[in-house]
Amino acid sequence: MKCADCQKYLPLYLDNECEPREKESIKAHLETCEACRNIRNRLQKEAEAISEAIGMERLPDSFTRSILEQLEPYPVVQQPQTEAVQEVASAPLRKRRNVFWKRALVAACAVVILSITAGALISPAFAAYISSFISRIGGEFGLKRAAEQGFNTPVNQSVTDQGITLEIKDIVADQTRLVVSYVLKDESGNVLPNLVIRYYEENRIYLTDGAGNMISHKPHGLSQGAGYADLLFMLKKPPNDLIVHFEMVNLKPAALKQGNWKLDVPVNLEKSIQATKFIPVEGEAASFHGIDLDFEGVTYGPSATRFVVATRRTAEEKEHIEKLTDPGGALEGTSVGDYRLHYRIEDEAGAVITSQTNPGGNRHIYFSPGYSYPLEEGGDGAWRWYGAFVPSVAEEKLWFVLEAIEKTEQADLLIPFRPADLASNPVTKQDDKFSSIFTIKRMEKGTDPTTNESVWLISLTGKMLESDYPRWKLYDEVGKTYEVRTDYSTSVVSGSIDSEINELEQTLIVTGLSTLPDQLTLSLQTAQKRYTDINWKVAIPPNTP
Incomplete structure (x- = not known):
């Protein structure tokens, strides 16, 4: 050292x-x-x-x-x-x-x-008694280090309404991200125990440049620690001057009161941009399961190290997806063809620094489809994926390793059942191809929560890779199709960071069905398949002077 x-x-x-x-x-x-x-x-x-x-x-x-x-x-x-x-x-x-x-x-x-x-x-x-990023108990090392090096903007602006104060403490910003540290206080100046604020519906928290041009419509994430909370904006190629806008009318569940909390906080990134370095990587491209990949490079910023991977569908894959989703196609209007990456960052000893499947530790910052951008060329299915992690104090040799590609594909799972027998004999069907299993538990009369009309409701459970509700079609004995959609008020998909499999409880609303047939068939339209037979490892260039 x-x-x-x-x-x-x-x-x-x-x-x-x-x-x-x-x-x-x-x-x-x-x-x-x-x-x-x-x-x-x-x-x-x-x-x-x-x-x-x-x-x-x-x-x-x-x-x-x-x-x-x-x-x-x-x-x-x-x-x-x-x-x-x-x-x-x-x-x-x-x-x-x-x-x-x-x-x-x-x-x-x-x-x-x-x-x-x-x-x-x-x-x-x-x-430490000035920057909240340094003085806080715990917290991310990358933000602490950036604040130590002077890449933070002390703010200490506040606005009070309905006895609740929104106080912006500090901001760390560079070319990889902008993080706002804030607290909520009661009338006595005590920090509220719940600092989570909603930044959707009637509330707006957004980012513009100095001229008012939109940079980000909302934060990409929120985290809460001991006596503080952080809002994360992922940045792509930010200008020198940014403004964080707070237009809040509801601080539920922390305040449980309607009011008006409005702040505009300017941030200058000139110093941090000058301290940021992008190192391109040439010749690291590969193709797996209909997806072309290119590791474009790595950015070293004051608070984070960020890599970027460009992806696009191959010509054959693109043609296949278009046939399925074109008007009149078998999967029109579905998410077939969507894909995402699973990766890890490892050191020269093979130890995992951070991972998409199980981030863990304190070096993971972000990586998900929510942080991807459409490529300027390549059309639908072409993306740039940005992943950031906290850099080490000591010099280290790291590698990006692609673990898997997860794709939404056409499913061929059919579950025939007799509605009258479900109460005593639920029907279970396993799909080994997509690592999923579903059980139809009952079918009964109910009410459409949207229209209050009388409809048939199908209740089912499952285990699957998907983190979203699966889409189904329903057929009777003569092949007639009935419209099926999810009742989101009674359905839930749950999972944990320790498991790749999600638990499903889903209620399906069936319309257009008057008399209940003796037999019906529920057909799964799409499912996610994870391909792990991939061997793509790219050396991350070090941050050398």
Whole structure:
């Protein structure tokens, strides 16, 4: 490890925020480098001094007013000063009536001067009380490091309505993402336990450039930690100036009150864009199961490392999908032909750094179809997929490994059943090709929740790869087709990060069926199939000067 890298990340090392491997690299460097040990010792002393200076009870809300009431003008004393002290003492000096306030001020100034005179290396130990990304308990290492390096924008803007305050604390932004840290507070200034806010329906949180052009209609995600919450916007090629807009009328479930919370927060990315590097990768293309892939390169930003993979259907695959989905086709209006990637990032020892199937750890940031963009060329089915993870403090050799391609294909699963027998004899059918199993449990009269009309309802359960509701067709004994759609008010698809299989409870609404036939057949239209016979491994170029 180089001295520059060691010194840059010493504060994280001292705060036990490094991963075990990174911690060992810094520890080994300190054993052989006296200069870095001296800096470590200085940072430890500084942190202790700051802790002592601020280690007092929380000041009352009337603190500022009380000080101002006890101040009176005092003439400025002109005398030679060092450059560091001149900046602190440039404001007019005032005489205090109360000795206690004077002592408190001296302690606070000691902390400020200590941080200013620490030299070229400014420790985040003091910045921790400014940036919410550093001072928070836990949280993602990439955001902490970016804030430490000065790539954060302290905001501290707030708006209050109905006794609820929306306070924007801090923003970290670079070419890979923009993250807004915020809290919700009650009338007493206490942070609410539930900080989740909706950014859809009547609420709007969106991103524009300085001229008002839309960059993102809504955040890509929200996460909550201990006393904070973060909104994530994924960025593609952002301009230097952005504005985060909050237009909130409902803070449910945190506030349970209607109101008006509106803020416009400007962010400048010029510094972080200059610190970002894109490294293209040439000659890494492959084709599997009707999908062409090209690993285009990697972006190294202050808060994240991001790779990009371009995909498109082969000519044969595209023609096949068009025949199925054209007007009059067997699968018109379905999602047949959709696909997604499953990947992992591994180091030279084969250890998984992060994975699409099981992100885990604290280095995964994002990767999903929600973070893909249509290619400018190639038409339908051509995409760019962006995946981001937290970079390591130490140098490392990494590889992108494609684990699987998951495709929505035409299904051939037929489930014949006798409606009258379902109550005592549910029908189960397994589909080994698509790793799914379904059970029709009952068919009975019910009410269409949309039209309140009398309809037939089919209740079924299942286990499947899909994370969405499967689409069905219903046939009678003579081949007549009946319209079938999902009752979303009583249906649910659930899964967990530990399992690739999702649990299904689905209610199907059947219309156009008056008399119940002796036998019916439920036909599955599409299903997802995961192809794992793939061997595509791409070396990620290192971030070298």
